[in-house]
Amino acid sequence: xxxxxxxxxxxxxxMFGMRTxxxxxxxxxxxxxKETDPWVKTPLLIExxxxxxxxxxxxxxxxxxxxxxIQLEYIDEVWSDASPIxxxxxxxxxxxxxxxxxxxxxxxxxxxxxxxxxxxxxxxxKKELLEHFKTLETELGDKPYYGGEVFGYxxxxxxxxxxxxxxxxxxxxxxxxxxxPILTTWTKRCLERESVVKALADSxxxxxxxxxxxxxxxAA
Amino acid sequence: MAERSNSEEVKxxxxxxxxxxxxxxxxxTLKGVSYxxxxxxxxxKSSLLLQLNPVHKxxxxxxxxxxxxxxxxVILEYIDETWRDNPILPQDPYERTMARFWSKFVDEQIYVTAxxxxxxxxxxxxxxxxxxxxxxxFLEKELVGKDFLGGKSLGFVDIVATLVAxxxxxxxxxxxxxxxxxxxxxxxxxxVKNLLGNDVIKKCIPPEDEHLKYIRARMEKLNIKSA
Numbered sequence: 001x002x003x004x005x006x007x008x009x010x011x012x013x014x015m016f017g018m019r020t021x022x023x024x025x026x027x028x029x030x031x032x033x034k035e036t037d038p039w040v041k042t043p044l045l046i047e048x049x050x051x052x053x054x055x056x057x058x059x060x061x062x063x064x065x066x067x068x069x070i071q072l073e074y075i076d077e078v079w080s081d082a083s084p085i086x087x088x089x090x091x092x093x094x095x096x097x098x099x100x101x102x103x104x105x106x107x108x109x110x111x112x113x114x115x116x117x118x119x120x121x122x123x124x125x126k127k128e129l130l131e132h133f134k135t136l137e138t139e140l141g142d143k144p145y146y147g148g149e150v151f152g153y154x155x156x157x158x159x160x161x162x163x164x165x166x167x168x169x170x171x172x173x174x175x176x177x178x179x180x181p182i183l184t185t186w187t188k189r190c191l192e193r194e195s196v197v198k199a200l201a202d203s204x205x206x207x208x209x210x211x212x213x214x215x216x217x218x219a220a
Numbered sequence: 221m222a223e224r225s226n227s228e229e230v231k232x233x234x235x236x237x238x239x240x241x242x243x244x245x246x247x248x249t250l251k252g253v254s255y256x257x258x259x260x261x262x263x264x265k266s267s268l269l270l271q272l273n274p275v276h277k278x279x280x281x282x283x284x285x286x287x288x289x290x291x292x293x294v295i296l297e298y299i300d301e302t303w304r305d306n307p308i309l310p311q312d313p314y315e316r317t318m319a320r321f322w323s324k325f326v327d328e329q330i331y332v333t334a335x336x337x338x339x340x341x342x343x344x345x346x347x348x349x350x351x352x353x354x355x356x357x358f359l360e361k362e363l364v365g366k367d368f369l370g371g372k373s374l375g376f377v378d379i380v381a382t383l384v385a386x387x388x389x390x391x392x393x394x395x396x397x398x399x400x401x402x403x404x405x406x407x408x409x410x411x412v413k414n415l416l417g418n419d420v421i422k423k424c425i426p427p428e429d430e431h432l433k434y435i436r437a438r439m440e441k442l443n444i445k446s447a
Contacts, residue, residue, distance in 0.1 A: 051325065051358055063314055070320045077313040090301040091287055097294045102275060135275065 006031035007059040009045055011038055013209050016068035017056040018199045019160035023075045025195035026151075027082040068160070069100050072153060086153045096147060099139060100157040107132045111161060115171035115210050116217045126172045130179065137183040144189060151193060159190050159200075166203035167210045230255040231283040233269050235262055237426055237434050239383040240292040241280040246379050246424045247296050251303040293323055296376065308376045322362065322369065323380040330355045334388055334399070338442055345397065352388075352399055356408065359384065363407040367414050374418055378411075385412045386425045394435045 008024070008031050010017035024031055036045055038055050048057045048064035058065040058074070065074050076085040087093050110129035117125050136158065140146055146154035165176055165187075177184045190196050230248070232255050234241030248255050260269055260279050272281045272288040282289045282298065289295050300309050310316045333355055337348045359381065362369060369377040384400075389412070392399045402409045415421045426434075 051329075060314075065314075065317050066321060067324060070317055070324070073320065074313060074317045077316070090298050091284075091289070093301070094289045094294050094298040097297065098289070098291050101291055101294065 004029075005059075005061050007034060008032070009034050009036040009048065009055050009057040009059070011036055011055050013163070013201055013206055014038075014055055015160040015164060017160075018163065018201065019068045019156050020056045020058060020071045020075070021199035022156045022159065022195050023072045023085055025198060026085065026156075027075055027079040029075070029079055069097075069104065069157065072156060076153075083150075084152070085156065087147055092147070096153045099136075099146070099154050102132075103136070103157050103161075107136070107161075111164065111168060114168050115214065116219050118219055126174070129168065129172060130174065133176070133180050133183065137180045140182060140186055142182075145186070151190065155186075155190055159187070159196055162187060162190075162196075163201040163203050163206050167207050170207060171210070229283070229285050231258055232256070233258045233260050233266075233272065233281040233283070234279050235260055237431060238279060239387045242424055242426065243292055243379050243382060244280045244282060244295050244299070246382065246420055247299045247308060249420050249424055250306050250308065250374065250379075251299060252305060253299070253303055293320075293327065293380070296323075296379065300376070308370070308374070308379060310370075310375070319370075319376045322359075322377045325355075325358070326377070326381050326383060330359070330388070331383060337395070337397070349397060349399055353404065356384070356400060356405060360405050360407045363411050368411065374415075374420070378415065382415065382421065382425060384408070385415055386431075390428070390431060391435050391439075394432060394439055 006024070006029055008017070008020060010020070010033060012035065021033075034044075036042060036055050036057075038045070038053070041053055045055070045057065046053055048059055049055075049066050052066060054066070056068055056071065058071045060074075060078070065071050072085060086096055107129075110125045110132065113125040114122070114129050143149075145151050146158070169176055176187075230253055232241070232244055232248070234244065234257060236242075236259060245255075245257070258268075260266060262279065265277060269279065269281065270277055272283060273279075273290045276290060278290070280290075280292055280295060282295045284298075284302065289298050296308070300307060309319055330352065333348065334352045337345055337352070340348055359369075366372075368374055369381060385408075389400055400408060425431075
């Protein structure tokens with residue numbers, strides 16, 4: 001679109017922001033990235049996301065769009081001429097939405113608690129996380145991507161978490177490659193895409209960040 | 221309502237007093253889609269429900285020509301895309317985005333926060349009431365100048381937010397805690413009146429007396445005492 005102004009308020013370790021960056025890159029959308037620490041409530045963040053005051057916030061021609069999955073749908077609809085993110089078939093689209101919600105509503109909690117908890121709670125959290133990884137691997141099956149032959153919405157939704165996988169493995173004391181080989185092959189396939197690689201934070205830097213967070217959470 | 225093709229199979233596994241289930245009925249009825257409703261006993265889940273929704277094991281599940289769709293917001297979008305008469309989502313991408321945002325807000329913020337009142341008394345309960353009111357104020361402001369959240373007619377967010385109008389506000393009636401007082405939320409109360417003026421809403425929300433009785437029984441089971 002001519003004269004489009006696209007701004008992304010984001011914070012470097014956010015798995016949600018990484019999704020939005022992937023989607024924008026897939027669509028070839030130029031945007032201005034504004035590093036925004038969500039713990040520091042800048043006036044712009046408060047104005048653009050007065051309810052949640054969270055990142056990422058996508059600002060398109062001055063109008064804010066909040067929530068990463070909603071942002072993906074918006075990007076797909078507005079820049080609809082570029083390669084599609086969501087399936088066009090209503091049923092396939094509903095399945096993509098269902099599993100994306102699964103990631104955010106079920107997978108998310110144990111995905112951070114695995115490095116933020118200890119003792120019995122940690123054991124329960126790890127078990128739950130592994131179950132969810134298994135469920136997600138089963139849903140992928142023998143498809144190259146979650147949507148079938150092409151990279152799309154659900155791949156973006158889960159690859160947003162990829163930078164955190166190493167931290168989950170370290171503190172959860174398990175290996176994704178060993179336990180979930182099909183999922184591992186899929187991650188490698190996704191990592192062949194420039195849109196994915198450029199959007200992702202460095203896994204080792206995330207681990208350093210986790211050490212900082214663990215001190216805050218009293219898990220050290 | 222006009223009949224759809226007889227070859228089409230539309231089934232809804234739901235529960236009569238569930239806001240998530242009822243919103244699907246509202247959308248189907250608004251679209252003039254005939255469907256078979258299968259009441260589920262959520263304390264004793266049928267093998268059909270477990271088969272159709274093995275991940276969450278929850279109602280509602282819409283079965284369209286044998287294919288199951290779960291999660292009420294996902295189902296609503298599916299219905300709107302499949303049966304295009306009487307669209308419930310806005311056509312404009314940005315407005316559609318805002319409808320999705322407000323719908324998530326109702327389910328993930330208002331509902332989740334309001335539910336925390338269960339089992340709480342005294343200052344703890346007051347804090348939950350206050351937090352819920354803070355969230356409802358965003359909805360209040362969104363309603364200014366509109367008959368419905370969808371604008372001039374019933375829209376996606378109105379359907380979703382029947383949860384506030386007929387579940388939250390009826391529960392408040394039973395529990396005896398003023399969460400949505402009219403002096404603080406005049407727009408919401410005006411909106412509820414408008415909803416009650418809509419034939420589809422009237423037809424699809426649970427009958428008030430039965431519903432209040434049900435809520436009272438559930439509250440007693442949860443050991444909530446009236447203020």
